[in-house]
Amino acid sequence: MEYTDRSAKEFFQAVNYRKLQYIFSNGSLFRLSCAMSAFTVFVFLKAMVSMFGSVKLDELQSVYHMAGYDNMTTGIVDLCFIGAAAIILCLITAYLFSALSEFRKGRLDKAEKNMKAVRISLSAALCFTVILGVFSLLSVRTLDYYYELASKFYGGLTNHSRELFIRTMFFGIIAIVAEILMIKLSSKIVHLMDGDFERNNISFFETGMLIVLSFEIVNAAWENLYDILHFDYKTAGEYPAGLAMMLVSFMIFLAAIFVVIFLIEAVVRYLLYDEPEFEMFFGEGFESRVFSDEPLTYGQNEGYKLHFEIPHTEYPDFEESDGEKYG
Numbered sequence: 376m377e378y379t380d381r382s383a384k385e386f387f388q389a390v391n392y393r394k395l396q397y398i399f400s401n402g403s404l405f406r407l408s409c410a411m412s413a414f415t416v417f418v419f420l421k422a423m424v425s426m427f428g429s430v431k432l433d434e435l436q437s438v439y440h441m442a443g444y445d446n447m448t449t450g451i452v453d454l455c456f457i458g459a460a461a462i463i464l465c466l467i468t469a470y471l472f473s474a475l476s477e478f479r480k481g482r483l484d485k486a487e488k489n490m491k492a493v494r495i496s497l498s499a500a501l502c503f504t505v506i507l508g509v510f511s512l513l514s515v516r517t518l519d520y521y522y523e524l525a526s527k528f529y530g531g532l533t534n535h536s537r538e539l540f541i542r543t544m545f546f547g548i549i550a551i552v553a554e555i556l557m558i559k560l561s562s563k564i565v566h567l568m569d570g571d572f573e574r575n576n577i578s579f580f581e582t583g584m585l586i587v588l589s590f591e592i593v594n595a596a597w598e599n600l601y602d603i604l605h606f607d608y609k610t611a612g613e614y615p616a617g618l619a620m621m622l623v624s625f626m627i628f629l630a631a632i633f634v635v636i637f638l639i640e641a642v643v644r645y646l647l648y649d650e651p652e653f654e655m656f657f658g659e660g661f662e663s664r665v666f667s668d669e670p671l672t673y674g675q676n677e678g679y680k681l682h683f684e685i686p687h688t689e690y691p692d693f694e695e696s697d698g699e700k701y702g
Contacts, residue, residue, distance in 0.1 A: 395568065403644050404475060405475055406640070408471040418627060419458075421624065426451075433518065436518055471489075473489040497561060508547040512540070518539060519534065522536065549585070549592065552581060553638055559577045582643060599628055606618060
């Protein structure tokens, strides 16, 4: 059988295209994109509320300490950090929707460019998460410092540094694991679009870790809802930004829950893919495909033929049988 590099490449292209059809058609990526868009909208609203309301966030206390605590500086810091997060999320969501649209239109090259852009945006999001986590951990020490100073003059103050540390560790790990999983998933899709022989490096351990950690998001959403229900609405007129931040934060947690759920669904569907395309080549239809010279199509690529010869079986020509020769 003549088995060339070209035929092998076309074979893997056909296999990869079937897997891409499965990934893009099962709806998990579309649901993930919708959840990401909702998450982006609420993060953007948080940026607006915190900027115009000059809300001092616990996780940015170290930045306020360096830049200044006046209302204008606080609003600018909030806009820079939360606004940057909203922009990155917006890029990820837009490129995801574009990739879905281009693939459905059969424009594989444009879909691949969009998926590469998703991967780059996710890498930027991972770097931003690490930077924000560092500032949040520094803010733990800043809160301790100001609590020690203020407690000498005012009694009954509450130090939120321990709560901030726990929240930073949990949400930081959740965000990093989710972003790494999305980077790996987008990289696998890009490899499939390139027609490469794709090796899986996404593990169920990472997915299981994300499932366990996601319960912290559910717990945070529940605590936030409890605070909203027990809020003293008579004082809302004095500090409306505080109530608005509570409402927006609850919607962010709610959207984050759906983002994690649909990300887990997309990853699990990818891992549990049973590769039914191999049945075309090695199942019941294998013999008819080989002997009918039916091309393996992938996009606009040409097919190929399998050429083979059945060697003639020859027997040794002895003048006498083995029994007669060897007695």
